[in-house]
Each structure stands twice: as C-alpha cells, then as structure tokens.
Amino acid sequence: MIRKSIGLLAGMLVTVAVYAAGAQLRADHPDTYTVRKGDTLWAISARFLSKPWLWPEIWQANPQVQNPHLIYPGDVLNLSFANGPRLGLQPRVRAEGDAVPAIPLDQLQTFLKEMRVLKSEDVENLPYVVGFEEADLRGTVGRNVYVRNLQSTPGERFAIVRPTQTFRDFDSKKGRDGGSDLVAHPLDSNVSLVRTPWKEDFRADGHYGHGEDIGTEVMVIGTAEVLRTGDPTTMLLLNSTMEISKGDRLLPIDDKPYDAYYYPHAPKSLPGNARVIAFADAYDAVGPHQVVALNIGAQDGVDNGQTYSIYQPGETIPDDVASNSWNRGTGKEVTLPQEFVGHVMVFRTFDRVSYGLIMDGLRPVHKHDKLELPE
Structure with missing residues (x-):
C-alpha cells in the first residue's frame, strides 16, 4: 500500500511538472524552427515560450553537440512532447565563431x-x-x-x-x-x-x-x-x-573581455536589496535594449544570462479618508503596491556589480527600481 502511494505521488509530481512546463509554451508556438543569421537566444526562446528565461526547462540538445547551449544558423529545432515538452536539435556542420548569441551583441559592443x-x-x-x-x-x-x-x-x-x-x-x-x-x-x-x-x-x-x-x-x-x-x-x-x-x-588591451555565448535562465535565489543603480547610456530613465548597472555581482551568485523582473517601488501617499477629513495631508499614510516595469538580463558580471540589458518593458526603468525573481 505504501509503495503504491509513493508510486502514485511520484506520478502526480511528474504530471504536475509536465503540465507546468507545457503551460509556459506560447499558444502559437511552432513545432519546428530553423535558426537564422541575426537571431538571438532570447528571440528564439520567445518564439516557443511566453517566458524566455525558462529556456533551460525545455531545451535538450543532441548528445553529439559539444556545447549544448550553442545554436547555429541552419540548425533545426524540433518541439516534442515525450515526457513533457522538449526541444531537440538537428545540427548542421558547425562553422567556428557564428553561434547565435543570447542578446544582440552588435548593439552592445561599447558596453x-x-x-x-x-x-x-x-x-x-x-x-x-x-x-x-x-x-x-x-x-x-x-x-x-x-x-x-x-x-x-x-x-x-x-x-x-x-x-x-x-x-x-x-x-x-x-x-x-x-x-x-x-x-x-x-x-x-x-x-x-x-x-x-x-x-x-x-x-x-x-x-x-x-x-x-x-x-x-x-x-x-x-x-x-x-x-x-x-x-x-x-x-x-x-x-x-x-x-x-x-x-x-x-x-x-583585453582581447577576450567577455563570454559572448550563454543562455537566458532564472536565478536560483535573489540577493538582498537587489536593484538598478546606474545607467550606461542615459541620465534619467531607460527602456528596452538599453544598459543598466545592478548592485549585485559574482559574489552574489550572479552569472551571465540571469533574468530578473524589475519593479518600481510603490509611492507613499496620504490616506485622506483614514485621516481627519478637515485636516487632510497631515494624518495617516499608505504605501502603494510596487508596479512591474520589465525584465533585465545580465550580460557582464564583476565581483559586486553587473551590467544588464533591458529586454522588454511596460514603462521606463529608473534608478532604485527593485529586482525580483521572474515568475
């Protein structure tokens, strides 16, 4: 009876895991996709997933591929549902140095x-x-x-x-x-x-x-x-x-200052007080495909490809209703909920500081905006 219960529980957990991964697939996801020159891993991930940072959850390269995170123009990705949604790879003959990067490197050479x-x-x-x-x-x-x-x-x-x-x-x-x-x-x-x-x-x-x-x-x-x-x-x-x-x-002169090839993924944990502290190419606010500096780095377990959600802290305002209605603005206050701003992916990491690229956004990103684990 105990063995049967354990087997039933294990089966339920597998079912839940498969369902959870499948629920992240885009409704219009393709069954196959041929990688093209100019693609990025983020863009390819977004074709299959509503949350591109879940790429490792469905990505499964062929055993003969030396580096399973590298994809090249001409490769064919096949989506199958055996044991849960998985992407397999039909590789072509490899050409040195033309692997698909995680982000648009040509727009970020300066940083x-x-x-x-x-x-x-x-x-x-x-x-x-x-x-x-x-x-x-x-x-x-x-x-x-x-x-x-x-x-x-x-x-x-x-x-x-x-x-x-x-x-x-x-x-x-x-x-x-x-x-x-x-x-x-x-x-x-x-x-x-x-x-x-x-x-x-x-x-x-x-x-x-x-x-x-x-x-x-x-x-x-x-x-x-x-x-x-x-x-x-x-x-x-x-x-x-x-x-x-x-x-x-x-x-x-640093001939190899960074690793160009990594993949989007969610962090395992969130460092304390993680936030945006500076902009690389703006003064007041930034948007998609602009660079920000973060107050977390390698000492916090940050590595290239980690993706975070950005939230604007809620504003503290007077609660005029809870205060004395004849003396508004001098009584109780309330802090509004934080608001989602967008996503940032880390592309270069130092000990205590890292640089990230704003991947998407609903509103401008400001200094002091908070980082949270992505959903």
Whole structure:
C-alpha cells in the first residue's frame, strides 16, 4: 500500500511538472524552427515560450553537440512532447565563431568590450597621460601622447581608459545576505582637475561620505602604441572615441573581455536589496535594449544570462479618508503596491556589480527600481 502511494505521488509530481512546463509554451508556438543569421537566444526562446528565461526547462540538445547551449544558423529545432515538452536539435556542420548569441551583441559592443570595473586603488596606480605633442590641450589621432609610469616595449599597444563612475557601499555592516546599499556616483569628465576624483566624498541618494569602496568603472576611449620608452613614454594615438585628456589612464588591451555565448535562465535565489543603480547610456530613465548597472555581482551568485523582473517601488501617499477629513495631508499614510516595469538580463558580471540589458518593458526603468525573481 505504501509503495503504491509513493508510486502514485511520484506520478502526480511528474504530471504536475509536465503540465507546468507545457503551460509556459506560447499558444502559437511552432513545432519546428530553423535558426537564422541575426537571431538571438532570447528571440528564439520567445518564439516557443511566453517566458524566455525558462529556456533551460525545455531545451535538450543532441548528445553529439559539444556545447549544448550553442545554436547555429541552419540548425533545426524540433518541439516534442515525450515526457513533457522538449526541444531537440538537428545540427548542421558547425562553422567556428557564428553561434547565435543570447542578446544582440552588435548593439552592445561599447558596453561589452569597453566598460570595466576595477578596484579603485588599482585605478589610482595605473599609468596616466601627462601631456601631448607640441603642447596640445587634447590628444588627437595620429599625434603623440606622453604617459608616465608605464612599463613597456616599443611597438606594444595599450587601451586608454577614463574613470566614469565609482561604486560604494554605505551599509556594508549588514553583510551581503542582508543586502547592500550600493551607490553609483558619476565622475567629472575632466579627470585632470583632481588626480583621484573617485576618492572624494560625495552626496548621493541620501548618503554623504566615503563608504566602502567597491570599485571604479572605467571606459575604453582609445588605443595607443609605444614609440619610445622612458618616463614619460612617447606613444602614438592610433584611435579614439573622444578627445584624450590629461589624467586618462592606460590598461593592457583585453582581447577576450567577455563570454559572448550563454543562455537566458532564472536565478536560483535573489540577493538582498537587489536593484538598478546606474545607467550606461542615459541620465534619467531607460527602456528596452538599453544598459543598466545592478548592485549585485559574482559574489552574489550572479552569472551571465540571469533574468530578473524589475519593479518600481510603490509611492507613499496620504490616506485622506483614514485621516481627519478637515485636516487632510497631515494624518495617516499608505504605501502603494510596487508596479512591474520589465525584465533585465545580465550580460557582464564583476565581483559586486553587473551590467544588464533591458529586454522588454511596460514603462521606463529608473534608478532604485527593485529586482525580483521572474515568475
């Protein structure tokens, strides 16, 4: 009798699991789909699923495929319902380097390749631009720049970077499980005014002081080649996305700064106080296919492809009915429910900070919007 009950329970659990996975399929899902050039995993997932981050729940690659998360143009995906909905793969001959990415990489090259988060003390100790050919005020392509504290050899190339914002935790005593109060502070673009602007105290989001230094974001703005060694070193500016200024730093060129191939998936848990803290390409608000910085990173278990729901915190307003009707606005208050904004998928992760792409949205995303586990 006990064995029969256990067998019945197991069968019920399998049935529920199959039903749950099947319920996430789009009503108009195709039975087969041929992968095309320009596709992304998110877009392919959305063809089959109402919630693309559930991709791992139905994805099942062929055993002969070396990396089961890589899909290539020309591959055929087949949806079957044996033991629950599953996607199988009919692979074609593989061509190196043309696998389908998770997100539209061509729209994100700047943020994928040219944004890094370093320890603030490491940024302070980097070699820096001290002057320009013929006393120019700014560095321009094809002319010499002079750099101090650079250990190099002639012909060696370096990336020129500019500190763009600093990250600090003003409530680190809580511990990571209790949630951090991480703040992003934009830095003055004129880095020559202050030798270490990321060291200054600042007032932001109700905080003033130094807090715990988490790191400094730097942006690659050019490439230079060593002509003559020494201190200062003479370098030729090969390219730049903006004028080079005194105080800009130098870093080794990173040929493989990120993993381009991962898949959308739900996080296993939600770090405390997870939220949006900065924008990479906007000031007040962002929408779909724009980049945001999040106050969670690898130390919180975050990895590329994790998808979160974004919610705008509910506003606190006066409850005029519960208050004295003759003295409105001075009595009781009520906090409105948080409102769903959209979804964000992480595409690059550092220790305490990560960058995500807004995948969809019902309204603009603002700083301090909260992250929740997706449904």
